[in-house]
Amino acid sequence: xxxxxxxxxxxxxxxxxxxxxxxxxxxxxxxxxxxxxxxxxxxxxxxxxxxxxxxxxxxxxxxxxxxxxxxxxxxxxxxxxxxxxxxxxxxxxxxxxxxxxxxxxxxxxxxxxxxxxxxxxxxxxxxxxxxxxxxxxxxxxxxxxxxxxxxxxxxxxxxxxxxxxxxxxxxxxxxxxxxxxxxxxxxxxxxxxxxxxxxxxxx
Numbered sequence: 001x002x003x004x005x006x007x008x009x010x011x012x013x014x015x016x017x018x019x020x021x022x023x024x025x026x027x028x029x030x031x032x033x034x035x036x037x038x039x040x041x042x043x044x045x046x047x048x049x050x051x052x053x054x055x056x057x058x059x060x061x062x063x064x065x066x067x068x069x070x071x072x073x074x075x076x077x078x079x080x081x082x083x084x085x086x087x088x089x090x091x092x093x094x095x096x097x098x099x100x101x102x103x104x105x106x107x108x109x110x111x112x113x114x115x116x117x118x119x120x121x122x123x124x125x126x127x128x129x130x131x132x133x134x135x136x137x138x139x140x141x142x143x144x145x146x147x148x149x150x151x152x153x154x155x156x157x158x159x160x161x162x163x164x165x166x167x168x169x170x171x172x173x174x175x176x177x178x179x180x181x182x183x184x185x186x187x188x189x190x191x192x193x194x195x196x197x198x199x200x201x202x203x
Contacts, residue, residue: 010049011050014050015056015059015060016102017038018057018059020106021038022060023102023105023106023109026113027057027110027117027120028113030057031053035056061106061123064103064106065107065123068094068107068127069130069134072094072131072134073134083138083147083148084196087138087142087196088189090134091161094169095168095181095184095188099175105173108169110123111166128166132158132162135157135158135162136154139157139158142196148196148198149198150196150197157192161188164191165188168188
């Protein structure tokens with residue numbers, strides 16, 4: 001009975017290793033041997049769990065993208081029905097945990113190669129649009145209830161918020177000396193205050 005759990009844990013470790021490999025070497029440089037090195041395994045051991053390296057890379061991408069959409073949607077459902085609380089939670093959850101956040105570093109690397117990779121471009125565009133839609137729901141609910149007085153149409157505000165997440169996320173991964181996750185959240189919240197005419201606070 002323990003074996004499936006061990007296999008699931010090992011698969012998770014290999015997926016995380018693939019994410020680190022992409023972050024370090026880019027999507028074209030994250031070859032099997034580099035994934036194996038990151039995982040502390042032989043190439044054969046990686047292939048035992050993922051016989052097709054492309055399937056492994058798709059899983060690594062899917063997991064990182066799920067974090068920034070599906071998991072955030074689930075988070076919103078667990079919060080009080082308060083658009084201001086939900087907006088701040090979205091802002092916080094859209095940023096890297098720090099400069100060593102491998103999933104965000106991987107997404108940054110994928111973004112750099114998207115111009116030459118239509119599949120990657122499609123995946124990242126889809127993620128962006130879904131995140132915009134997530135913000136859009138919160139903004140429209142806040143406006144409908146009179147909680148927010150939007151300075152621009154809600155779609156524009158939502159697009160700007162996701163763009164700020166991406167821009168500051170990149171700066172954090174690039175180890176900008178004066179921008180960490182907390183600072184970035186404060187800066188994005190400053191824009192959100194202007195855009196919503198609401199006294200948002202970040203605790």
